[in-house]
Amino acid sequence: MKHLQTFRLIEAVARAGSMRRAAEDMNITASALNRRVRRFEEEFGSELFERLPSGVRLNPAGELLLHHYRATLSDLARVQGQVADLTGERRGHVSLACSQALLPYFLPEQIAAYRAEHPRVTFGVNVRDRAEAEQDLASYASDLALVFEPIYLVDFEVIQIVPQTVHAVMAANHPLAQKPELRLRDCLNTPHIAPPARFGVRHLLDFAARKGSRQFSPVIESESFEMIRHYVLHEQMIGFQIPIGLRDPGDGSLAFRPIATRDIPAGSLILGQRRGRSLPVASARFALRVAAALKTQYGPEII
Amino acid sequence: MKHLQTFRLIEAVARAGSMRRAAEDMNITASALNRRVRRFEEEFGSELFERLPSGVRLNPAGELLLHHYRATLSDLARVQGQVADLTGERRGHVSLACSQALLPYFLPEQIAAYRAEHPRVTFGVNVRDRAEAEQDLASYASDLALVFEPIYLVDFEVIQIVPQTVHAVMAANHPLAQKPELRLRDCLNTPHIAPPARFGVRHLLDFAARKGSRQFSPVIESESFEMIRHYVLHEQMIGFQIPIGLRDPGDGSLAFRPIATRDIPAGSLILGQRRGRSLPVASARFALRVAAALKTQYGPEII
DNA sequence: CGACCCGTTGCAAAAAATGACACACACATT
């Protein structure tokens, strides 16, 4: 949209931290860029940047304006989606921030099913930890977030929430695989592999261990849930994951068992959006579908 | 704001119903206007108008876009208000739609008090009946609405609500002025003057009369509450008004008495805004003040 | 001090928007 060009430039300047660099990024001269910014500032009635010897930085007014721009952009996308709806062709773009556990099974299934109905809708999947996901929503970088145990919940509007019990993942021949349900002490007393503290599963584990005056001390820490899932096949060790990220591979190699909820209470997997925002049509529809799937597959027990 | 010029033109075309007329309104030629509209339509990806032999009319896509424009405009005004706040000078504009009863005493006092603190804030007061007020909010023509007995309440967010008992207004020497409280039958049995059906007070009167199998039939119908208030001084007749629009002139000429709430239940005077909208700073502050004043002066009895 | 990067400005060239006019078409009046 051409009428937003000035905003795009301002955003580029804010991102680059320098007029000249931004000018290069946007393929215009520094002088042209500078004059557009100055002209806009005059019209707007306030400077947008602090001019430092080393470059520029957004001042509070600039922050506010940039926020307005992002909100405007988002609303315009929504309108264009609705218009596309009117003309019959469902197109659009869905961007979502999600936890790793959703990647192997749940999200591919959901996206594929949605795209089977609406082939012109494109997707952007951003893997984010709990904190990043909410920041993504706040900056309009993602329309939706699907995260396990989000943190702040400010400006975060819950669309659907389902409980997820922490499961231990291990090789099928692991001794603990005999028991139908594991206790926390079983896990702490055997070598284990887990993600770092910023992930929801680890957070629950740490918290539960501290509560029992124990310490959770993994032999291996890995950011990749996929690596954890595979590693337990190579060494007698247990990993951790939530049910939505687990499925029996069918070859009998992998086993997973729930950990007693009296030791570790079930965590919440939450689908949400930025509070008060009207999502683009495609994102809103996809959110409905995901919410329904979550409820069907993992609801409706009370948390 | 220059970057919204195209939207302004589109709005003008929609309003005028004709390119040429809109061009004249906006002081450009029809060809220039036409090209801007066409160019935008192409960029936007959809036509905005139905081209009829007699002119143009917004199509659904155009309606959606225009709504986006108004929302954008409103948000930009809010941002500018916040920026003005940052720089210390409180300026801005408050537009509100209100019922007539607020005009003689309540609003002038409130606005004057507010402007005493913030002289750079300007006001737009639009007198609207119950239906129009809500439409004003929906189209962003007014930031706030202060109306008696609003109708639809869709997309209407209540900020403050206070009860208002219908009062009879009459000359001090009117026989009914002897009683401390009037019954509905007293009113129906004496000549009366009232506003038309679209006003809240009349609505309550009609409704109450029908309920008692009577009919409310005023001798004079007037849209002007001021005229009603003055007319009862010239002829032995009773008019109707809510307390917020009444004050003893001090010369003993006018009397007003409540009508028993078991005959006519108290109506609601409601301060509200468009649902989900973030108001400009000035409007939000003014709303807070008005809400507090309403609560102090007419609350907090339960309705 | 010189080299470098920063934002900013003057001026001429390029690009975009505009105004004036002509055209095709639909409808109402003559």
Place this chain on the structure above:
DNA sequence: AATGTGTGTGTCATTTTTTGCAACGGGTCG
């Protein structure tokens, strides 16, 4: 049927706006 008036839309010269280039002043770092 002819005419007149309204509509939207093209064409082209003209005006306005924007841009690129080069230069300037000021700050920082080696």
